[in-house]
Amino acid sequence: MDEFQEILQDFLVESFELIEQLDQDLVELESRPDDLDLLNRIFRVAHTIKGASSFLNFDVLTHLTHHMENILNLARHGDLVIDADVMDIILESIDLMKALLVRIRDTGVDGGLDVSACVVRLDAAASGTPIAAAAPVAEEPVAAAPAEEEPDYSGMSEAEVEAEIERLIAVRQAEDAAKRAAKNPAPAESEEEPDYSGMSDAEVEAEIERLIAVRQAEDAAKRAQKASGTELEPAAPAAAAAPAPAAQPKAAPAPKAAPAAPAPRRAENKEDGENRGGGSVEQTIRVDVKRLDHLMNLIGELVLGKNRLIKINDDVEERYEGEAFLEELNQVVSIVSLVTTDLQIAVMKTRMLPIGKVFNKFPRMIRDLSRELNKKIELEITGEETELDKSIVEEIGDPLVHIIRNSCDHGIETPETRLAGGKNETGTIQLKAYHEGNHIVIQIIDDGKGLDPDMLKAKSVEKGIITEKEADGMSDKEAYGLIFRPGFSTAAQVTSVSGRGVGMDVVKTNIEKLNGMIDIDSEVGQGTSMKLKIPLTLAIIQALLVGVQEEYYAIPLASVLETVRISKDEIYTVESRSVMRLRDEVLSLVHIGDIFEVERVFDNSEHAYVVVLGLAESKIGLIVDSLVGQEEIVIKSLGEYLKGIEGIAGATIRGDGGVTLIVDVAALMQMAKSVKSTVGNESSDAKGRSGAKTSPSDYCVMIVDDSKTDRTIMRKALEPMGITLVEAVDGVEALNVLKQGDHSFDGMLIDIEMPRMDGYTLASEIKKYNKYKNLPLIAVTSRSGKADRMRGVESGMIEYITKPYSPEYLMNVVKRNIKFNEGL
Amino acid sequence: MSEKLQQIINKQHKTLAGDDIKIDEVIQLVGFIVGDEEFSVPILSIQEIIKPISWTRVPQTPAYILGVFNLRGSVIPLIDLRSRFGLEMIKHTEETRFIVMKNGDDVAGFVIDRLTEAIRLPKRDVGPAPETISEEESLIDGVGKQADRIITILKVDKLLERNF
Numbered sequence: 001m002d003e004f005q006e007i008l009q010d011f012l013v014e015s016f017e018l019i020e021q022l023d024q025d026l027v028e029l030e031s032r033p034d035d036l037d038l039l040n041r042i043f044r045v046a047h048t049i050k051g052a053s054s055f056l057n058f059d060v061l062t063h064l065t066h067h068m069e070n071i072l073n074l075a076r077h078g079d080l081v082i083d084a085d086v087m088d089i090i091l092e093s094i095d096l097m098k099a100l101l102v103r104i105r106d107t108g109v110d111g112g113l114d115v116s117a118c119v120v121r122l123d124a125a126a127s128g129t130p131i132a133a134a135a136p137v138a139e140e141p142v143a144a145a146p147a148e149e150e151p152d153y154s155g156m157s158e159a160e161v162e163a164e165i166e167r168l169i170a171v172r173q174a175e176d177a178a179k180r181a182a183k184n185p186a187p188a189e190s191e192e193e194p195d196y197s198g199m200s201d202a203e204v205e206a207e208i209e210r211l212i213a214v215r216q217a218e219d220a221a222k223r224a225q226k227a228s229g230t231e232l233e234p235a236a237p238a239a240a241a242a243p244a245p246a247a248q249p250k251a252a253p254a255p256k257a258a259p260a261a262p263a264p265r266r267a268e269n270k271e272d273g274e275n276r277g278g279g280s281v282e283q284t285i286r287v288d289v290k291r292l293d294h295l296m297n298l299i300g301e302l303v304l305g306k307n308r309l310i311k312i313n314d315d316v317e318e319r320y321e322g323e324a325f326l327e328e329l330n331q332v333v334s335i336v337s338l339v340t341t342d343l344q345i346a347v348m349k350t351r352m353l354p355i356g357k358v359f360n361k362f363p364r365m366i367r368d369l370s371r372e373l374n375k376k377i378e379l380e381i382t383g384e385e386t387e388l389d390k391s392i393v394e395e396i397g398d399p400l401v402h403i404i405r406n407s408c409d410h411g412i413e414t415p416e417t418r419l420a421g422g423k424n425e426t427g428t429i430q431l432k433a434y435h436e437g438n439h440i441v442i443q444i445i446d447d448g449k450g451l452d453p454d455m456l457k458a459k460s461v462e463k464g465i466i467t468e469k470e471a472d473g474m475s476d477k478e479a480y481g482l483i484f485r486p487g488f489s490t491a492a493q494v495t496s497v498s499g500r501g502v503g504m505d506v507v508k509t510n511i512e513k514l515n516g517m518i519d520i521d522s523e524v525g526q527g528t529s530m531k532l533k534i535p536l537t538l539a540i541i542q543a544l545l546v547g548v549q550e551e552y553y554a555i556p557l558a559s560v561l562e563t564v565r566i567s568k569d570e571i572y573t574v575e576s577r578s579v580m581r582l583r584d585e586v587l588s589l590v591h592i593g594d595i596f597e598v599e600r601v602f603d604n605s606e607h608a609y610v611v612v613l614g615l616a617e618s619k620i621g622l623i624v625d626s627l628v629g630q631e632e633i634v635i636k637s638l639g640e641y642l643k644g645i646e647g648i649a650g651a652t653i654r655g656d657g658g659v660t661l662i663v664d665v666a667a668l669m670q671m672a673k674s675v676k677s678t679v680g681n682e683s684s685d686a687k688g689r690s691g692a693k694t695s696p697s698d699y700c701v702m703i704v705d706d707s708k709t710d711r712t713i714m715r716k717a718l719e720p721m722g723i724t725l726v727e728a729v730d731g732v733e734a735l736n737v738l739k740q741g742d743h744s745f746d747g748m749l750i751d752i753e754m755p756r757m758d759g760y761t762l763a764s765e766i767k768k769y770n771k772y773k774n775l776p777l778i779a780v781t782s783r784s785g786k787a788d789r790m791r792g793v794e795s796g797m798i799e800y801i802t803k804p805y806s807p808e809y810l811m812n813v814v815k816r817n818i819k820f821n822e823g824l
Numbered sequence: 825m826s827e828k829l830q831q832i833i834n835k836q837h838k839t840l841a842g843d844d845i846k847i848d849e850v851i852q853l854v855g856f857i858v859g860d861e862e863f864s865v866p867i868l869s870i871q872e873i874i875k876p877i878s879w880t881r882v883p884q885t886p887a888y889i890l891g892v893f894n895l896r897g898s899v900i901p902l903i904d905l906r907s908r909f910g911l912e913m914i915k916h917t918e919e920t921r922f923i924v925m926k927n928g929d930d931v932a933g934f935v936i937d938r939l940t941e942a943i944r945l946p947k948r949d950v951g952p953a954p955e956t957i958s959e960e961e962s963l964i965d966g967v968g969k970q971a972d973r974i975i976t977i978l979k980v981d982k983l984l985e986r987n988f
Contacts, residue, residue: 301897551881596883638882638892640930641901641986645884651892651899659880659894 311655356384411448453479696722717807731757
């Protein structure tokens with residue numbers, strides 16, 4: 001029983017490996033139907049699986065593969081042209097075969113699936129071609145027989161056609177068998193051949209059974225022969241070379257071909273097979289993944305030990321400077337650390353798989369999709385040999401399926417549309433993989449219709465995913481990111497391929513899980529490029545260590561785009577969120593202390609460090625007190641008791657033996673949305689300026705607006721506070737009032753659109769005076785575009801209120817900015 | 825014959841145990857002080873007892889969870905029992921200890937004020953927990969009565985259960 005299990009395991013492993021290659025070969029075959037090499041390879045797969053499964057008594061599987069082998073054999077001999085329809089049936093049968101194999105793997109038996117329908121179709125396909133019916137023993141088809149039968153079909157009823165097909169199948173099978181038999185060295189069998197036409201169905205069946213048995217025996221013999229041939233191979237050419245080097249190519253195949261196959265084509269195949277067998281003897285062993293995982297864990301511990309050792313070495317160096325043994329210790333430490341690093345890389349490599357494992361299934365998928373969607377799509381794959389960690393290979397499959405489906409369904413247009421648009425009728429999807437530092441980049445580029453940011457926004461607003469206001473403030477990149485929102489689908493109608501609005505959401509989640517990033521680029525009419533950037537491995541990662549107060553956190557370096565040092569003046573508040581300007585982008589900021597509830601006791605430095613984090617398609621700036629450095633860390637779980645803490649991905653042990661928490665960047669970005677900014681509230685001099693306020697009327701706010709109505713609305717909203725309000729009708733007047741110095745203002749509400757001097761100019765004018773540097777300027781306007789906000793921020797406004805607003809909102813914003821003391 | 829043998833064996837057991845109680849009727853506990861009270865947990869649920877070492881705060885957790893610490897390469901949560909029992913936290917002293925308890929795969933360290941002793945207690949001297957506390961919520965497994973004092977026996981599985 002154990003032996004059987006072992007054989008079964010080997011069989012399954014081998015079969016799955018064969019099938020993986022099969023899909024790709026078949027798709028290739030469709031474009032090159034007369035590639036004999038390819039055909040032979042495919043035939044051999046069916047054949048091998050059939051042979052093994054019959055040995056293991058998997059009757060259903062044997063039955064199915066037998067018929068597949070039939071049809072492939074025909075094609076191999078040029079008796080059948082593989083067109084798209086035939087290919088559909090073959091692919092279907094391969095799917096069925098896979099399903100059977102999976103079933104065998106899971107349950108140990110191959111029952112439960114009905115293969116008869118598929119078998120009938122396979123046979124129909126095999127006999128459906130005109131040449132097929134008459135193909136005799138000879139290699140060249142003789143076209144006499146089918147010519148008589150063919151015209152009849154049109155006149156037949158459906159039932160008659162069925163019957164005819166049945167009959168043809170039987171005849172066909174008999175002929176196949178005969179043909180095979182004819183190639184058999186036993187000459188007697190070729191004599192029996194003419195009898196088939198006279199046989200009854202049952203007799204034919206029996207004959208087929210018999211022939212199959214013969215055939216299997218023959219296969220076994222051939223396999224044995226192949227095996228021995230492989231062993232002999234090195235010797236054979238040497239022997240042949242001695243007498244006549246020129247004759248070598250001919251001499252080599254001859255002895256092997258002689259016993260089994262009189263047909264020259266068969267001899268070629270065999271030679272081909274042997275070369276393959278001989279050339280690809282790889283020095284490999286199969287290892288249980290669990291063992292590799294265990295090895296990886298051990299290495300993790302070793303890395304921690306190494307870090308610790310380095311730290312201790314540093315301490316010792318400090319204490320015993322100049323001592324002789326230090327030199328030696330140094331050497332040992334460097335060797336240990338060097339070897340550990342090498343060891344880690346080596347073990348990581350054992351877990352690496354080529355991404356081709358994932359890519360392999362896509363040619364088939366594209367083919368199926370293009371037929372289903374009636375589009376012409378070509379897939380170009382490059383870099384399939386790029387390697388990455390096994391666990392990542394497993395995770396990356398699903399997202400890629402979704403992205404490629406999406407490209408096929410939404411990206412690539414129909415052939416007519418493409419022609420009309422002046423493009424090649426056939427759309428191209430490029431799938432690329434390459435290394436970039438410690439990352440692997442997978443790029444999916446289609447030359448389809450591209451993403452239209454305006455359309456995406458409109459659609460999202462319509463579906464209630466975002467508000468009109470949010471849409472206005474969005475950049476094109478942010479708009480592209482909308483396709484990852486749950487519930488979003490741009491397909492006008494739901495097809496079986498996509499449009500249910502789940503797929504891309506999954507992409508984002510999976511990529512985030514891998515600490516990866518997504519970057520989308522698109523041009524309407526030109527196509528879309530999606531770039532997935534994924535770290536090479538998961539267990540041991542590079543991290544940036546940051547400090548806040550006296551705590552340290554580790555941020556996966558994969559998510560860190562850059563770090564910048566800014567002065568606190570560069571932090572602005574827009575609608576109570578902290579932002580900064582990073583080149584031509586507005587980056588929202590969050591303080592790590594606000595996320596992780598760090599008590600900020602001392603905070604008097606003028607500068608802050610911003611760690612720019614990128615994940616999937618979003619970005620955020622994380623303010624930290626200090627940057628400690630980059631370190632290699634091993635991710636450890638916090639255990640059952642503390643698992644699932646928002647914002648924490650795990651912990652690691654540092655060189656000093658302490659524990660440092662690892663930031664979960666994806667969660668942090670979510671948390672940042674709900675965290676109230678405290679960055680702006682730090683300006684301590686604001687308190688000093690406002691001096692001692694004893695009553696609400698000590699607070700003074702200026703309202704600058706050219707519209708009487710707007711001024712009144714603002715006044716009405718703020719009057720309940722009891723503060724002093726001063727009005728100005730435009731920028732020039734406001735500036736004059738300010739200069740007169742009759743009032744000490746605590747804040748200003750400024751409209752943007754005003755005659756003589758607009759709000760932006762006013763703000764920049766005010767900010768020119770040092771004493772007004774910290775005067776809160778609040779823009780109150782109906783302009784809500786991103787560019788407008790940015791101008792506001794640049795000119796020195798710290799808040800941006802868009803009309804219409806509720807009186808309470810205005811009051812709250814003002815209260816917050818003038819540090820209104822409710823107690824008065 | 826076998827009856828006689830049994831008697832001899834029984835007698836030997838009694839001499840070994842030092843009193844009249846059979847071994848399986850004794851529970852072994854480790855006693856410690858938190859605040860003004862003495863508590864105890866079964867000795868078998870204790871992995872080890874260590875002197876205080878540094879730990880790292882974990883955000884978004886209740887105050888009684890001090891954080892996590894490194895126990896020979898494992899990251900283990902640290903829980904302050906004073907705070908867990910609603911008492912005020914105090915500064916660690918010379919006598920403060922971390923008791924690392926385990927229940928299956930769950931492991932956590934608990935900060936206690938000071939250790940007392942290992943206690944052997946006959947099972948019959950263990951009474952049920954006071955009924956005023958609901959069975960589900962209670963951390964108390966039972967109350968052990970000794971000549972001069974009362975010891976509260978804690979449920980280790982409850983202590984190691986996450987309740988936030």
